[in-house]
Amino acid sequence: MKIRHSGSSLLMIELLFALLFFSLASGITIRLFVKASLLSSETVAANKAVVLAESIEEEFRNSDVSAGNIYYDKKWTKTNTSDGASYQVSIRITEVEDPTCTVSVTRLSDKSTILTLSSLKHERRKVS
Amino acid sequence: MKRRTPSGHLVDILAVLLLITLFAAASLTVVLLGAGVYKKTVSDMNDNFTTRTALAYLTQMIRSNDRNGNTEVLRDQNTDGLKLTASYDGDSYNIYIYVKDQSLMELTQKSSLAFNPENGRKIMDIRDLSVSEDKDDLIHIRVTGSDGETEEVSVSERSTS
Numbered sequence: 001m002k003i004r005h006s007g008s009s010l011l012m013i014e015l016l017f018a019l020l021f022f023s024l025a026s027g028i029t030i031r032l033f034v035k036a037s038l039l040s041s042e043t044v045a046a047n048k049a050v051v052l053a054e055s056i057e058e059e060f061r062n063s064d065v066s067a068g069n070i071y072y073d074k075k076w077t078k079t080n081t082s083d084g085a086s087y088q089v090s091i092r093i094t095e096v097e098d099p100t101c102t103v104s105v106t107r108l109s110d111k112s113t114i115l116t117l118s119s120l121k122h123e124r125r126k127v128s
Numbered sequence: 129m130k131r132r133t134p135s136g137h138l139v140d141i142l143a144v145l146l147l148i149t150l151f152a153a154a155s156l157t158v159v160l161l162g163a164g165v166y167k168k169t170v171s172d173m174n175d176n177f178t179t180r181t182a183l184a185y186l187t188q189m190i191r192s193n194d195r196n197g198n199t200e201v202l203r204d205q206n207t208d209g210l211k212l213t214a215s216y217d218g219d220s221y222n223i224y225i226y227v228k229d230q231s232l233m234e235l236t237q238k239s240s241l242a243f244n245p246e247n248g249r250k251i252m253d254i255r256d257l258s259v260s261e262d263k264d265d266l267i268h269i270r271v272t273g274s275d276g277e278t279e280e281v282s283v284s285e286r287s288t289s
Contacts, residue, residue: 009140015147022151026158033165040169047176051183055282062284063264122286 042114045087048076049105049115052089057119060093060101067093082108171275178273182232182254183281186210186269189225190283197288201261202226207245208258210267224248227257230274 052072059065071085072078079085085108092102099121105114189212190199198213202224209226220239226248227233233248256272270280 012140012144012147015144015151019147019151019154022154026154029158030161033161036169037165040165040172044172044176047180051180051279051281055280058282058284059266061286062266 045107045114049087049089052076053103053105053115053117056089056091056103057101057117060119061121065091065093065101067091087114174275175273175277178252178254178275179271179277179279182252182257182271182273183269183279185232185251186225186271187281187283189223190267190285193223194285194287197265197285199267199285201259201267202243204243204245210259211243213239225251227254230255232257 056065068091069082070078070089070091071080071082072087072089073084074086076087082088088106088108090104090106092104094100094102100118101121102116102118104116106112107114189210193199193212193214195214200211200213202209202211204226207226207228209224212223212225214221214223214236221236222239222241222243224235224237224243224245225232226235226245228245228248230253232251232254233245234251235243235245235248237243237247253274254271255274255276256270258268258270260268262268265285267283267285268280269283270278272278
């Protein structure tokens with residue numbers, strides 16, 4: 001017995017296949033978008049962390065920096081406490097041989113370290 | 129054989145139309161999502177380029193001319209910037225880095241000549257530059273990019289006079 005399909009049923013089957021393929025493709029694409037967005041945010045955080053850590057290291061080289069924690073919100077504005085903070089900048093000073101300043105920038109949401117930077121204190125001298 | 133009624137055709141057409149609408153809505157959502165991510169990435173890249181490039185440029189200029197503590201803060205009538213001193217073939221030169229008409233400018237000229245902001249060469253577009261030096265000779269540079277993003281960095285001189 002021959003089964004006859006109407007034109008609209010065939011079109012619907014075709015559309016269903018197209019939708020299936022589209023859902024698979026968009027699933028992969030959306031995952032890529034999310035990954036791209038996360039990478040972009042991580043890059044911004046890493047750039048901010050580098051500038052902040054370098055500034056603290058420079059300050060340490062020229063003057064005295066006190067050890068402790070500084071907190072920043074998600075827009076990298078300094079906050080007084082850890083409440084509502086998104087990032088933590090830890091400053092550690094060690095004086096075993098030469099004075100060394102270690103700055104660590106941590107993302108508080110997942111406690112991941114974005115950057116750790118160490119520098120020694122050098123005597124400023126005249127360069128001819 | 130059973131014949132299809134006109135209402136059966138209508139249901140078929142409506143189902144096809146519904147699928148097409150669903151397809152169009154899903155496509156639009158994916159395109160909008162992609163556009164949003166792209167816009168954010170471009171904005172982040174621009175922020176990074178304008179402010180960080182200017183900061184890196186200023187920091188490297190201080191580093192490359194760091195001799196005998198010769199970095200000074202430039203205070204002109206309407207200009208805030210840096211004044212560096214360099215020596216080439218026995219002649220002394222001043223390098224001025226400042227902002228004029230929302231552009232970061234550089235001017236290198238003999239130390240004997242008076243500073244004129246009009247003579248500088250444009251480096252890049254920025255909105256504002258603020259430079260200050262504290263009692264520990266630490267230079268604080270604050271750059272506001274053309275998109276309004278502000279970034280700040282501190283630079284210490286390695287040499288002393």
